[in-house]
Amino acid sequence: MTADKEKRRAISREAARRRRRVESDVFGDLSGLLPLQPSVRAHLDKPSVIRLTLSYIRMHTLLKENAGTNAGTRHVIKYQPLLKGGGEQSGCGGARDKEEKEMEEFDASRETSMYLGILEGFVMVLSTEGDMIFLSDNVSKYMGLSQTELMGHNIFEYTHPCDHEEIRNNLRLTAEEVWYGEKRDFVMRIKSALTHRGRTANLKSATWKVLHCQGRAKVCMDPSAVSCLLLTCRPLPLSHTLLSRYTFTSQHSMDMRFTYCDQRVSSLLGYRPEELLGRSIYDLCHTLDTNCLNKNHLNLCLKSQSVSGQYRMLVKGGGYVWVESHSAVIPSVRASRSRPGIPQPLCILSVTYVLSGVEQPSLQLSLDQILHRCLT
């Protein structure tokens, strides 16, 4: 009796083992077919293999649809030698000479990485459910997590809970978008495992990173294909860009009143910096753009960084210019570390790009513009 039981147990154990082995083999085959580095491949667990397979298949169906329209546009880059070097900025510039030899081989990938480098961001393809179908491999530079770690996961696992509603709204496709891709432009906070020193930390100790996502919806009519969002996600290009004469910086209190403005504003908008102090940006904007600024302000209050999009600012004597502001809330530096008192009020730093010349300079739209004219 017991022996029989033992025997049966042994048989079933053996069967289960065999089943598992077969399964593992299939998983091995599957992961072997995925375009992954061997080192990465070795560390994948079974759900990850499926996750990545899913992403891979989805991307292919997506690109297959594209292929129809893009077939004619495939091209060979003629100016490759010129562009080659561009890839370097992504940090692989070390052994230049050595790379020279390998260049031919990796031209394509380097060029692509240059594309991404110039973009200063990564590409994300989101399904309408929020699955991250695809992420370009430079995502690790921004999130500290590798492409393979993230791909196939849902974006809601990685974004700030307060932003979920907005992301959901952006994932939603409306009826008219079925006919042509609608553009998307939003700011979200995403987990970043990067530490201040650029090292990768545990995901549990992740901080929030503000990303500006721009892109478009792509609707697929084929049922097997996926409707998705093609997005570029980049940190705000606030720091370390060359500020031209057509750009001015300003600081605002949290209610968007000017607390500082640099000199260039006077050549662009006509106001002297000191006369702007204490005035609200809402007084200076075209009323049609109030919503745009309001959204920007809300983004700043909630997410601490924002891109305004285009809006019109009134010029002192009359007329308006089109501008776009990139803003961030900055914590003030405290006087000293030993003084733990209430921190200085926060302020908003804006870099405003002037996009156009003064439009309709003879037109006085606001009361302020009239008063200025009267005074001068």
Place this chain on the structure above:
Amino acid sequence: MCGEKSGLVGQLWEKIQMETCTACPTKTTLSSRSRLLHPCIGVPGPSVPAPAPAPAMSTSNAAATGGDGALGEPADDVLVEEEQSTSVSLPSLMTPPSAASMSLGMELTRKRKGSMDNQDSKCVSIPDVDMEDDQNRSDGEDQHVKVKCFREPHSQIEKRRRDKMNTLIDKLSAMIPTCNPMSRKLDKLTVLRMAVQHLKSLKGSASSFSEASYKPSFLPDEELKHLVLKAADGFLFVVGCDRGKIVFVSESVTKTLNYSRAELIGQSLFDYIHPKDMGKVKEQLSASELYPRERLIDAKTGLQVQADLPIGAARLCSGARRSFFCRMKYNKISVKVEEKESQANTSKKKESQKYCTVHCTGYMRSWPTSQLGAEGEGEVDKQESSHFSCLVAVGRVHNHSSPQVNGEVRVKPTEFITRYAMDGKFTFVDQRATTILGYLPQELLGTSCYEYFHQDDLPHLADRHRKVLRSKEKIETNCYKFKTKYGSFVTLQSQWFSFVNPWTKELEYIVSTNTVMSYDHSRAGRSGNKSEQSSNPKASEDCKKSPPIIPGISSTPGTMIYAGSIGTQIANELLDFNRTNSSPSSGNVSPFSLPQDKSPQTHNQISNSVPNGETPDMEIPGKSSSESEPQGAAFSGGETLMGENSQLDLESVVGPGLSSLSSDEAAMAVIWSLLETDANLGENVDFEEMHWSL
């Protein structure tokens, strides 16, 4: 198990309290230590600015300082201050009281040991409470408590894992075409096998990547590039710095600017740039020589920093980064423009040259010329300098509609936008108002909108005005008559909303979107005027002559005083909300509530004042004003003062003197009723609702 836990917690709590009592001297040092600690936590790196009320941050603070917080008042204070800066409510810190108290015990023992590494570990902000807790739990007697309390049964974990796997398998089977036709649910292994087959077939069709490739990418590069440009909605271009020659441009420029690559390559970029933006682009291209003068800002402090970068550095450095906007020509001979673009551009057709705003981001690059020229780069070789520098950038067509078009083109010409101060003074007038009202913006600005409202509409509008100041919603007005520059009236309907500063929650101003419902009897003249927008001043003069309307200049100052004060009154009313003014003089109610209370439930007085049942007619606000005007007169005919008034409306066309009187009267009536409405506010609202329910 829970009972056991709470018992233990209780024990622990007692122990802690004992410890806190005994450790009184330590307490102060602790709190001071925590003060020292705060800067580390409170000042985040560039990636996460502190003001973001990110829950993760707050929990990290909670985790790190929760223990101290429970210690006593001084530490608590520190906490509050800290939390104010991150605008997170304090209670959230204390939500898991047991956990907090437990970790408190651990913190305390650790801190008393004075282990510095513990503090260091806390300097890194840790968003996950669990982790901190784990850390705390790692020692001491509680360990087994947590093991029991926090670890789920193994079977649960296994079940979750299986569920997850099954959903993944389901998803997979949905994506594989060979699985789809089979109606029955396939087993896991079959799905996986089919997936393998499917992948193999995909690989066969797609451009295959070699297994030996040193770094296989998930997508073929060519595809990825397309994806990047598609997602970016832009094109890549390379422009030589010295002459602005376009050295390279990606194929996708066809989609964005509607030029073919061949057309652009070799051309000067400046030929495709808006003349006014030339300087801007030149500045960006030439700035490579201006390193010392470059202005950069540090996002952390907001201060401008001087970049001293080595000139001619071949390496891409942060200073070489470029980000600018410029307007670029859009090829107008568009055979197949994308639907969306053509839609956006239809309105632009009249413009001779179309531009779109392009946001260019990229880097300056320079190469020694020796490296170049492999593929017939003759022109580049000709460069006199040893370095060929250029801008490598992605141009993205700006998301929003192009600004070159005048603002009004996008919007219906029968609509204009105004902005009122709280008291109804115009502070902003859209230029489209001129074509509709005849006034130049500067004529309206600074005056009160009440000066232009027809007296019959004053009560209603005043009521709406009051409403909008107190409501966050958009408020629709009925149709009302607005006096144009020519003395005629145009029927408008407005949507008002009070714009509230998102930060201070204070009202900034009232935004009004005004839609033209119908023009007055002087319509013919006006519409003619409308068609020739640009020649407005002239047209207005014509208009003045053609209809027998005299603007009534003499009337204006008088009106200004009274009508304007309606708005002021309402604004003040909001300001001293609590003021109660009980002067219910019923005689004044009637003119005020006349047009708005058309329901049968109106005051007896009013219905008395209406001799003949003309009320229903009045109810249709959209009716041509020529009809409703005399009716309004009939209404007010009941009042002695209004008797004059009624003529006025008919004869405002004729005599300016009378008109001034009448509108003054009307204004006064409104003011009186306003004073009164403070007392009768509830009643008024009731009327309003009744009116709307009709």
